[in-house]
Amino acid sequence: MSGIVDARGLSCPQPVLLALSEMKKLSKGEITILVDTETSKENVSRAATTQGWRVKVEKGQEEYRLVLKKD
Amino acid sequence: MSTWAGFFATRWGIIGVGALIGIFAPLLQRWGNPPNMGICVACFERDISGALGLHRAALVQYMRPEMIGFVFGSLIAAYAFKEFRSRAGSAPIVRFVLGAFAMIGALVFLGCPWRTLLRLAGGDGNAIFGLLGLIGGIWVGTLFLKGGYNLGRSQKTHASVGWLLPLIMLGFLVLMLIFPQVQGQEKSGVLFYSLKGPGSMHAPLFVSLVIGLLVGFLAQRSRFCTMGAIRDFVLFRQTHLLSGAIALVVVAFIMNLILGQFNPGFEKQPIAHTMSLWNFGGMVLAGLAFALAGGCPGRQLFLAGEGDGDAAVFVLGMIVGAGFAHNFGLASSPDGIGPYGIPAVIIGLLTCLLIGFTMRKEVA
Numbered sequence: 001m002s003g004i005v006d007a008r009g010l011s012c013p014q015p016v017l018l019a020l021s022e023m024k025k026l027s028k029g030e031i032t033i034l035v036d037t038e039t040s041k042e043n044v045s046r047a048a049t050t051q052g053w054r055v056k057v058e059k060g061q062e063e064y065r066l067v068l069k070k071d
Numbered sequence: 072m073s074t075w076a077g078f079f080a081t082r083w084g085i086i087g088v089g090a091l092i093g094i095f096a097p098l099l100q101r102w103g104n105p106p107n108m109g110i111c112v113a114c115f116e117r118d119i120s121g122a123l124g125l126h127r128a129a130l131v132q133y134m135r136p137e138m139i140g141f142v143f144g145s146l147i148a149a150y151a152f153k154e155f156r157s158r159a160g161s162a163p164i165v166r167f168v169l170g171a172f173a174m175i176g177a178l179v180f181l182g183c184p185w186r187t188l189l190r191l192a193g194g195d196g197n198a199i200f201g202l203l204g205l206i207g208g209i210w211v212g213t214l215f216l217k218g219g220y221n222l223g224r225s226q227k228t229h230a231s232v233g234w235l236l237p238l239i240m241l242g243f244l245v246l247m248l249i250f251p252q253v254q255g256q257e258k259s260g261v262l263f264y265s266l267k268g269p270g271s272m273h274a275p276l277f278v279s280l281v282i283g284l285l286v287g288f289l290a291q292r293s294r295f296c297t298m299g300a301i302r303d304f305v306l307f308r309q310t311h312l313l314s315g316a317i318a319l320v321v322v323a324f325i326m327n328l329i330l331g332q333f334n335p336g337f338e339k340q341p342i343a344h345t346m347s348l349w350n351f352g353g354m355v356l357a358g359l360a361f362a363l364a365g366g367c368p369g370r371q372l373f374l375a376g377e378g379d380g381d382a383a384v385f386v387l388g389m390i391v392g393a394g395f396a397h398n399f400g401l402a403s404s405p406d407g408i409g410p411y412g413i414p415a416v417i418i419g420l421l422t423c424l425l426i427g428f429t430m431r432k433e434v435a
Contacts, residue, residue: 009226009227010221011225012299013303038152047309
């Protein structure tokens, strides 16, 4: 199972809300979340870690790509 | 640099920043700022509004350097850590209206969330009702958030867009230097200065500015937000930001004990009234408006400093809202609520409900 969430340009707490709802929907697998501020990167990472997902951050030109994984 | 950047994202980072505000706010009172108002973003923006003559309440006019420092401290931090990102376009008019009503609600209670915590730490029991109202307002805001409320995406834009609010603040500072306070005079050049009341009480300009810069810098790094503290706990049971707000109260309480500024009670508290229902009601309005706008007044200043043009519009909404609050008799005083405070809170709440119910844009 894999999903993608585009949270670019959204302010607090939308990126976390969207990420959490995707995590709930898939329950495991891989989710890619796009964010464009450092704050959203931190907040989504923190929320995902709490839910037991591993987070890998890839830095793009204008955004961060957060890859969340759970087995 | 990266270790430093990482530290502020940790729990100890946010606790450290809350504690630092808890140290400096009572000290600013000792150095001249009004009692239980070492740093109050709503009160200080209201004073700025008065200094500019947008309202003519003689007791609350002073160009507060702390606010200028907040924006520039955040701007410096954002540039130092390569986070300055000019963005705008997420429903600016809504943010302006939310800012104006947030200010009106805060002035019915007499304080922003920071001052709510500082009033508690100073022993003002009336602040309990303000805090309960704040929590209630934010809780209603989380219901809207769960229901899909959002103001749409912002767009990356020209760097100069993000610079406009900092430049306005710089302009305010320049005005203050060109037209400094003259002893015994209520006006210096274009600026108004209070001769008595809270507006006449202030720490030296340089001290206020430097502490403002320091707080702004650290708050940008740690994302300190008192509204977010309550919102994240209600929404996600997350205590990250909350630990910063709690650190503020605890440290400010200890500082007040040390400085002899702790006076427990309800009656005759400084710059406060005892009408509990409206202490509560004013902060329900403010809390809901902050939640719908995504940040407490302090956080909006820090966001504006890192390039968020929508947060800048919220700040301007608050300054203009303060003008309305005093010109229309909406703001409270130690004697109680203003003549039109109650209808203003009701109209504000209805406006927030309209915004919350009708702005559920699909973001996919």
